Amino acid sequence: MEASLVDEFAPISVDDLSLAPPAVVSARFVSDDQSGGPQLRFHLMDSLEAFLHLDLRGAQLFRLGPVELLCVVEESRTNDAEKTCARAFRIRLTTEVESKAFHSAFKHWKQRLIGAKTGYLEDKQGLAPISKFDDKIEAASASMYFHYYGQLRHQQTILEDHVMTGTYYTAIITNHVDFQGRVVVEVGAGTGILSLFAAQAGAKHVYAIEASEMAEHACMLIAGNPPLGQRITVIKGKVEEVELPEEVDILISEPMGTLLVNGRMLESYVIARDRFLVSNGKMFPSAGRICMAPFSDEHLFVEIANKALFWQQQNYYGVDLTSLYGSFFKGYFSKPVLGAFDQRILISPAIFYTLDFTSIKEEELYEINVPLNFVASVGAMLHGLACWFDVLFNGSSVQSWLNTAPGAPTTHWYQLLCVLPQPMYVMAEQEITGHLHLVAHHGQSYTINLSMSAKMWGPGACQGGILQTSSCSLDLQNPYCHISQFYAVPHEQELLNQFTRSQEASLKSMNESDSSNSMNEFDPSITMRSPNSIQDMLDSFVALDNPETSLDL
Numbered sequence: 001m002e003a004s005l006v007d008e009f010a011p012i013s014v015d016d017l018s019l020a021p022p023a024v025v026s027a028r029f030v031s032d033d034q035s036g037g038p039q040l041r042f043h044l045m046d047s048l049e050a051f052l053h054l055d056l057r058g059a060q061l062f063r064l065g066p067v068e069l070l071c072v073v074e075e076s077r078t079n080d081a082e083k084t085c086a087r088a089f090r091i092r093l094t095t096e097v098e099s100k101a102f103h104s105a106f107k108h109w110k111q112r113l114i115g116a117k118t119g120y121l122e123d124k125q126g127l128a129p130i131s132k133f134d135d136k137i138e139a140a141s142a143s144m145y146f147h148y149y150g151q152l153r154h155q156q157t158i159l160e161d162h163v164m165t166g167t168y169y170t171a172i173i174t175n176h177v178d179f180q181g182r183v184v185v186e187v188g189a190g191t192g193i194l195s196l197f198a199a200q201a202g203a204k205h206v207y208a209i210e211a212s213e214m215a216e217h218a219c220m221l222i223a224g225n226p227p228l229g230q231r232i233t234v235i236k237g238k239v240e241e242v243e244l245p246e247e248v249d250i251l252i253s254e255p256m257g258t259l260l261v262n263g264r265m266l267e268s269y270v271i272a273r274d275r276f277l278v279s280n281g282k283m284f285p286s287a288g289r290i291c292m293a294p295f296s297d298e299h300l301f302v303e304i305a306n307k308a309l310f311w312q313q314q315n316y317y318g319v320d321l322t323s324l325y326g327s328f329f330k331g332y333f334s335k336p337v338l339g340a341f342d343q344r345i346l347i348s349p350a351i352f353y354t355l356d357f358t359s360i361k362e363e364e365l366y367e368i369n370v371p372l373n374f375v376a377s378v379g380a381m382l383h384g385l386a387c388w389f390d391v392l393f394n395g396s397s398v399q400s401w402l403n404t405a406p407g408a409p410t411t412h413w414y415q416l417l418c419v420l421p422q423p424m425y426v427m428a429e430q431e432i433t434g435h436l437h438l439v440a441h442h443g444q445s446y447t448i449n450l451s452m453s454a455k456m457w458g459p460g461a462c463q464g465g466i467l468q469t470s471s472c473s474l475d476l477q478n479p480y481c482h483i484s485q486f487y488a489v490p491h492e493q494e495l496l497n498q499f500t501r502s503q504e505a506s507l508k509s510m511n512e513s514d515s516s517n518s519m520n521e522f523d524p525s526i527t528m529r530s531p532n533s534i535q536d537m538l539d540s541f542v543a544l545d546n547p548e549t550s551l552d553l
């Protein structure tokens, strides 16, 4: 459905503050014949010839009064940025309604991209208020986040995750009845790949919204696929801030981070739903589940605990380090562990916490409290909670899941282990209870508070009694990237040892670099494969020989 936008205004008075006397003119919003970029053209009344063209890409509009606006336009007359001039125009419309309509038309045309060949328009209107995004996310975090996604190699990592890309492709194409003739928004389009899939599925028009510099490359990719690209408009800006000329029938997005919620992009997905989607519109994906199961992994626990042993030295060049042991022990146990894990470490069936993207309120994602309740299948040391996620594509023709569980084909999200500093022994059939409490923070991530308890069991145990409890607080933003223990038959052991050593070296350097760690939070892009098959591991070994293509540091 087209929005009822007016593009022509007359009579209006325009006062060029830098030069000419005021003139009564008509104004028209158009696309430039050559570049396709949006222009505001002023014509003398009853004249077809425009006497002034303003390029809207460098223009801002401010409200001076009910019918008066100030338009400031940047004009690059030279290549020297310091000599860039601005021109200002006082624009007077006849009524307040006209003034509002002019303002809406200005915003609409400023954001508009006409065809992929013309590039994109940045959403930087002078009138834009501080958005919900800027309100809750630290500027430094946002700038690092969008810088990360503005780089092609990180977008490539996403596209190279064939489990993810293939699942999205299949979900969109097999449900083409949902897309045929519909208007679609892609929330956080990156290279625009999902927008192209939506166009392949027959979408009437797709708005690809992307806040990072990747929007430019999305334009190029879309321009390089002409029959599809004609139905795609790239809009550079945050979904919280940009305007669309119409409501849309479907939202598509890939907003998931580690543990489903990391990156806090689900909030943007939900905001886009409330801003752009028609009621009863479809969302791909429409729901996600945080999946959890208790695990036992003695090697991992010892590995983490041993990291702090250095601080047990009583004579380190004559200095007693032990007073810092506690702090370092706590520090090592404040990082969740990211990796591809063998499903055999799980000691009970998983439970799920569902987030319905079609109805959840944005604020409900600020704090998520998941009650835990498991029954141990085997007697084992309990070392913590293993977490992963899946999302549902609830198409009209086919319903499918994107699954990131241990044992399923590995994705670039891997799985997450929350390791307790105090393990507990649990018997088979013993009940394990607790809470997983996630609290969002301004760094686009979450603090994880985990508490797990072994309940009393056996004859005579008092109902509901707790035998032992262990808890920890972890920073999801700063995970420890971990190499899994692989299980191999003896003749393959030496190859695996080589692989392990190489991978360890790479991951060690990754863990030691603060900046790389904070990036992993968004997109852990280690070319570490699932230990599902020996071939997978050997493939990874080859890939690791070439750090340029294998490690996103």
Ligand SMILES: C[S@@+](CC[C@H](N)C(=O)[O-])C[C@H]1O[C@@H](n2cnc3c(N)ncnc32)[C@H](O)[C@@H]1O
Binding pocket: 133, 145, 146, 149, 150, 158, 159, 187, 188, 189, 190, 191, 192, 193, 194, 209, 210, 211, 212, 214, 237, 238, 239, 240, 253, 254, 255, 265, 268
């Ligand atoms: C995980 S990537 C997915 C890219 C693409 N959809 C794909 O599947 O290849 C998420 C993208 O969303 C963008 N993004 C995140 N938050 C956004 C927001 N609030 N507004 C616009 N873009 C956003 C990021 O810059 C990034 O390119």
